Amino acid sequence: MSGEDRQSQLAREHKERQAQRAEQATKTKRNTFIGAGAAVVVVVGGLIAATTLLGGGDSKPAAASSPAPSETAAEPTPSATTSAPVNPSKVSCSYRKDTSGSPAKKVGMPPGKPSLKLKTMTITTNHGDIVIDLATAQAPCTVNSFAFLAKKNFFDNTKCHRLATPENSGLALLQCGDPQAKADGENPTDGQGSSGYVFDDENLGGIPFTKGTVAMAQPPEAANQNGSQFWISLSDETAQLGPDYTPFGVVSKGADILDKVFKGGWITNPDDITGDGGSNAPKIPVIIKDVQLT
Secondary structure, eight states, rough: HHHHHHHHHHHHHHHHHHHEEEEEEEHHHHHHHOSSOOOOEETTTTTEEESSSOOSSSSSSSOOOOOOOOOOOOOOOOOSSOOOOOOOOGOOOOEEEEEEEOOOOOOOOOOSSSSSSOOEEEETTTTTEEEEEOOTSSSSSHHHHHHHHTTTTTTTTOOOOEOOOTTTTTTOEEEEEOTOOOSSSOOOTTOOBBEEEEEOOOOOTTTOOOOOOOEOOTOOOOOOOOOSSSSEOSSSSGGSSOSOEEEEEEEEEHHHHHHHHHHHHHEETTTTSSSSSSOOEEOOEEEEEEEEEO
């Protein structure tokens, strides 16, 4: 095969892979969501379906096909510090009672005045530390909420309850922050627990959801309903999501821990009330021992 023929073949293969990824992204954006909150009972044609972590127009999203072999990413590495600095005197946060009916571990409300000096969040797990570089200037009220919950030991001894993969949901992420979660692949209501308060979205679209990005979870088809649950992107596959979730940091240490959990696979929960994997637990348990912001 001549050099020109080889180049033509590579170009065709590249175009085919792009088409496959575009088709998969369209399907996933239409059918897959990330959320947290109380179950919502929906009556359709006499059938009652409960939805919470994931939801959409279809009662159950079609499983995404395996992704095409990826090429070296051309996009820059996500950064947690890309926006202009915020004037500390003008930053004020508002938190309000969560009226959704979610089971809550109530520890009070965060203060309205956030600290803009916080730079990192360290999640100590049973596998070691996961360190997150915080986008404090871009998501000050989100970081302020985590600082408050961390001081209250809210996350101590909680379990990351959901492992999403391209095979089971078209995404790749580890979801944590439900104080009620059992993360055993058997509890149908994992992912509904909250902090008892909610707050508005921030920094939407500010950081791409590529591997390592950390963002808030909230109820499907909802906005400004952030609580205690968050997720960590485990692959660039998750970047296909629309800018509907608040990104507030990027993993700078502990990626090896996340890779191990991702490769370990998930436990399918046949009784998941969402019907689309909201409580599929990681086979390798992830227990949060402590969270600290510095």
